[in-house]
Amino acid sequence: MQTLSAFDSRLADVAGVSIRSAGELYGSDGEGLPLVVIENALGSAVLALQGAHLVSFRPAGAEDLLWLSPKAVFTPGKAIRGGIPLCLPWFGGHPEGKPAHGFARAQPWTLDAVRTLPDGKTELDLSLTPNAAVSALWPHDFLFELRVTVGRELTLALTAHHRGDTPVPFSSAFHTYFSVPDVVLATIDGLQGTTYIDTVGGAHTRHTQLGALQVAGPTDRVYLDVPAVQSIATARGAIRIDSDTRSAVVWNPWEYANNVPDVGSDGYRRFVCVERGDVFDNALQLAPGERYHRSMTLSLA
Ligand SMILES: O=P(O)(O)OC[C@H]1O[C@@H](O)[C@H](O)[C@@H](O)[C@@H]1O
DSSP: OOOTTTSOGGGGOSTTEEEEEHHHHHOOSSSOOEEEEEEOSSEEEEEETBTTEEEEEEETTSOOSBOBOTTOOOOTTSOOSBSBOEEOSSOSOOTTOOOTTOSGGGSBOEEEEEEEOTTSOEEEEEEEOOOHHHHHHOOSOEEEEEEEEESSSEEEEEEEEEOSSSOEEEOEEEOOEEEOSOGGGOEEESOTTOEEEEOGGGOOEEEEOOSSBOOOSOEEEEEOSOOSEEEEEETTEEEEEEESOSEEEEEEOGGGGGGOTTTOTTGGGGEEEEEEEEOGGGOEEEOTTOEEEEEEEEEEO
């Protein structure tokens, strides 16, 4: 496990960037996981090194755009409930029973660099390379890199460099949990006219999205070949999502979430997941040496 003392403090010698423990910030048990806290005049964010996982992003003067479960558990090897888990290098369940959504979200990433940009934003570079546990799940050489830019907007830029010598199937997603005052009053735009696969209950039926989407029950839909921009309108204002990925998964477990210990009773009312990525029919195959590069930007609309 990564400990605070193992962290190279020289990387935190950038104004407004500090390393804290999950115990300190969120009251989780023990020391918890190391978190990078980023604060500048434009916005602030909190990033867990496990999974290169954003757990908070606030444009200056605004509410958090991300939902973090009040019952989130910060345990090594367990995905954190909320924020932006990275689903990588596969999405959803695995046919051989390997961990859902890939291994990247449960692995300790390395913080390679932190810098302040001339425009006042803060930029962080993180990476993940194979280790024994990962190679047992994905026997290929790779370099995953995430660049996080925190300003009035949040940008995540993912590069997956396939350094193995055989082609590999590949999917990824920015599994963003957006904070909403009440999910039933949120409206998602930017999916109209696209085809989605409805996966609720295990059936995979195809439909066309007619009009804006309002979540009114258990929802688990994979939208394919979507436009670059979606927005989520709530009583608090609208959030804009920009990405060059091709899919958007919309997920809310509804009351089934009451059985999920790290969501808890009525937790589902406070978030909606809109997950930009390349999944299902939009999944790829990476050739030896190929680099996959995609990004997502979140901002107030
Ligand atoms: O509990 P997990 O592994 O984080 O997954 C949560 C959900 O993630 C979504 O992306 C999937 O579409 C859902 O089917 C899944 O239930």
